[in-house]
Structure formats: C-alpha cells, structure tokens
Amino acid sequence: MGSGGSPKVSVDLGELRMFADVLKADVDRGLRPGVAKADQELQNGLRFGAHTVGGEVIASRQLVAMALNRAKANGARQVEAADVLAQAMQQVLENYSNADTHSAGQIDAIEKTLLDAIVRAKLILPSVTEPHRSEIA
Numbered sequence: 644m645g646s647g648g649s650p651k652v653s654v655d656l657g658e659l660r661m662f663a664d665v666l667k668a669d670v671d672r673g674l675r676p677g678v679a680k681a682d683q684e685l686q687n688g689l690r691f692g693a694h695t696v697g698g699e700v701i702a703s704r705q706l707v708a709m710a711l712n713r714a715k716a717n718g719a720r721q722v723e724a725a726d727v728l729a730q731a732m733q734q735v736l737e738n739y740s741n742a743d744t745h746s747a748g749q750i751d752a753i754e755k756t757l758l759d760a761i762v763r764a765k766l767i768l769p770s771v772t773e774p775h776r777s778e779i780a
Contacts, residue, residue: 656739663732670725678718685711 688708695701 654739659732660736663729663736666725667729670729674725675722678722681718682715
C-alpha cells in the first residue's frame with residue numbers, strides 16, 4: 644500500500660477463471676458425489692452390534708453413530724462452503740467483465756468527445772496551408 648492510498652489489486656482473470664472451473668469440477672465430480680454416496684450407504688443405519696445387548700457394544704455403536712453423523716454434517720458443510728466459494732468466484736469474474744465493459748463504454752465516450760472536438764476545431768482552425776475564413780475578403 645502506498646502513502647495513504649488504496650492497495651493495488653492485480654487480478655489475472657484467466658487464472659481466476661481456471662481456478663473457478665477446477666474448483667467447480669472438483670465439487671461437482673468429486674466432493675458432492677462422494678458425500679452423496681457416503682450418505683446413501685448410511686441410510687440403513689449402523690449394522691454392527693444391532694442384535695447385541697451388551698452395554699459396551701451399545702455404547703460403541705452410539706459413539707460410532709455420533710461420529711458418522713458428525714462426518715455427514717461436515718461433508719454437507721464442505722460441499723456448501725465449496726459452492727459458496729465457486730459462486731463467489733463466478734460473481735467476481737462477472738463483476739470484472741462488467742467493469743471492463745463499462746470502462747470500454749466510457750473510453751468510447753471519451754474518444755467520441757475527442758474526435759468531435761477535433762472535427763469542430765478543424766472547422767475553426769484551418770490547416771496551415773489554407774487561409775482562415777476571416778482572411779478571405
């Protein structure tokens with residue numbers, strides 16, 4: 644950061660787009676299906692110790708169930724967080740694209756203003772070889 648100014652941000656949109664695409668693909672092809680498969684496999688519940696009346700087995704079964712529920716919740720949170728990041732990157736890319744389009748429009752307006760001024764100035768100031776209209780009598 645300079646003296647009292649804003650920090651300069653340099654963004655490589657190609658790299659950002661590539662990272663956003665890779666993250667989205669990883670979530671869509673890896674994380675989301677993996678979490679869904681794990682959830683599906685646990686739909687029937689825990690099978691170990693289902694017919695045992697021993698206290699230690701029941702306690703172990705409860706602990707494993709708690710751990711699996713925690714893992715399931717964590718997996719869902721990871722998918723949600725990855726979706727949030729991927730959507731944020733898409734929004735950043737759109738915002739940069741819109742800003743570029745807006746800036747291009749402003750540059751076009753500036754160029755038009757300058758070109759119009761040049762045309763008007765040429766009408767007022769003839770070229771060096773031409774006499775000014777006030778000199779023709």
